[in-house]
Amino acid sequence: MPRTAAAHPPASPSPPSSLPRAADPDRRRTSASVVLRSVLEHGPVARSTIARLTGLSPASVTDYCARFARLGLIREAAAPRQSKGVGRPHVPVDLDDSRFVMGSVHVAVPYTTVALLDLRGRVVAERRLRHTGTVEPARVLARAADELAALLAGAPGCRALSAGVAVGGWVDRDSGTVVAHPLLGWRDVPVRDVVGAHTGLPVHVDGHARALVNAERLFGRARGSGSVLHLFVGNVVDAAFATHDEVHHGPRSQAGAIAHLPVPGGTEACACGRTGCLQAELSERTLCRRAREAGVTDGVNPMHVVAAAADGDLAAVRLLVDRARRVGRAVGLLLDVLNPETVVVTEIGVLHRADCLAALRDEVGAERAAAVVPTSFGDSVLAVAGGAVALDVLYRDPLGASPERN
Numbered sequence: 374m375p376r377t378a379a380a381h382p383p384a385s386p387s388p389p390s391s392l393p394r395a396a397d398p399d400r401r402r403t404s405a406s407v408v409l410r411s412v413l414e415h416g417p418v419a420r421s422t423i424a425r426l427t428g429l430s431p432a433s434v435t436d437y438c439a440r441f442a443r444l445g446l447i448r449e450a451a452a453p454r455q456s457k458g459v460g461r462p463h464v465p466v467d468l469d470d471s472r473f474v475m476g477s478v479h480v481a482v483p484y485t486t487v488a489l490l491d492l493r494g495r496v497v498a499e500r501r502l503r504h505t506g507t508v509e510p511a512r513v514l515a516r517a518a519d520e521l522a523a524l525l526a527g528a529p530g531c532r533a534l535s536a537g538v539a540v541g542g543w544v545d546r547d548s549g550t551v552v553a554h555p556l557l558g559w560r561d562v563p564v565r566d567v568v569g570a571h572t573g574l575p576v577h578v579d580g581h582a583r584a585l586v587n588a589e590r591l592f593g594r595a596r597g598s599g600s601v602l603h604l605f606v607g608n609v610v611d612a613a614f615a616t617h618d619e620v621h622h623g624p625r626s627q628a629g630a631i632a633h634l635p636v637p638g639g640t641e642a643c644a645c646g647r648t649g650c651l652q653a654e655l656s657e658r659t660l661c662r663r664a665r666e667a668g669v670t671d672g673v674n675p676m677h678v679v680a681a682a683a684d685g686d687l688a689a690v691r692l693l694v695d696r697a698r699r700v701g702r703a704v705g706l707l708l709d710v711l712n713p714e715t716v717v718v719t720e721i722g723v724l725h726r727a728d729c730l731a732a733l734r735d736e737v738g739a740e741r742a743a744a745v746v747p748t749s750f751g752d753s754v755l756a757v758a759g760g761a762v763a764l765d766v767l768y769r770d771p772l773g774a775s776p777e778r779n
């Protein structure tokens with residue numbers, strides 16, 4: 374099966390990035406998380422090295438590694454020739470990425486992306502389901518669950534540990550509910566319960582900007598960064614912010630709702646009744662409408678605008694660069710407020726064109742431009758988003774989130 378490699382920065386011999394240390398209140402869960410994250414970031418890595426990197430005792434590291442091995446999360450890598458016996462501290466261990474996958478569902482306005490991710494956050498299989506007619510939640514979610522089952526059936530030997538669902542708009546992680554997604558017309562949709570009932574899997578639900586912050590922390594360019602801002606610019610425009618491994622949710626997970634931030638000089642009418650809201654200005658719908666007006670495309674697929682630009686259509690190039698500049702202005706505002714070490718932007722122009730990234734960085738200003746990077750996951754970003762919700766739960770509490778915990 375084809376695997377799309379996510380961007381994996383080279384492992385550095387530093388301690389796992391900004392991880393909570395073992396002295397925190399929930400010590401057992403934290404220590405387990407620190408050890409598994411160490412294996413993810415540095416594997417294959419000797420248990421003695423993990424002990425040195427994490428500050429945990431060698432005996433404790435060996436114990437956690439034995440439990441993870443029993444659960445099938447890690448395995449011993451090729452041993453040095455002289456080693457004998459079990460639990461040898463200098464024999465390297467690595468993630469076992471052959472046994473478990475995470476189901477991944479991302480619901481966008483025009484389509485749903487369904488995928489399987491391995492424990493390294495890599496896409497093992499992916500399918501896109503275009504929405505036709507109604508986007509009634511029960512129908513969209515049942516179709517996604519059926520497609521997940523089909524992908525799993527096509528991946529013999531892989532067992533799904535859990536599933537993650539990422540959606541734009543206002544998503545309450547604790548209750549697993551999409552509270553409000555005006556563009557889809559969804560309100561108080563119990564996504565966790567619906568997908569759980571269809572799949573029989575534990576299901577975790579979060580907003581897609583937050584999901585992708587976690588993906589960047591665990592598997593992408595923000596690994597090791599003390600604070601990360603993620604700006605998602607699709608049809609939905611929203612943001613998420615994490616410091617020291619903790620993504621800010623706020624009461625009922627309302628943080629990051631920036632759709633109606635006013636853009637100076639904006640001209641687009643917004644559904645909220647005002648003019649020039651960030652989401653109305655930057656949405657892919659607006660990009661496509663402007664592209665139709667400019668004769669670039671006659672459709673509603675923003676990738677056609679990117680393709681036209683790649684074919685040398687200057688009007689398409691102008692539209693994309695102009696959009697990237699506006700995104701840059703929004704990033705500048707958020708940088709002023711939050712001052713993160715790293716800003717990750719998911720936007721198709723910035724993802725596909727150097728001139729768009731340059732325009733965005735130009736707008737942010739030379740001093741801070743280097744902090745701004747495109748998503749680490751390329752065209753697989755939506756396939757990664759849902760599974761990242763479930764992988765974040767696993768890496769935070771590997772023993773609690775694993776199947777044989779009882």
Ligand SMILES: [Zn+2]
Pocket residue numbers: 632633643644645646647650653
């Ligand atoms: Zn508005």
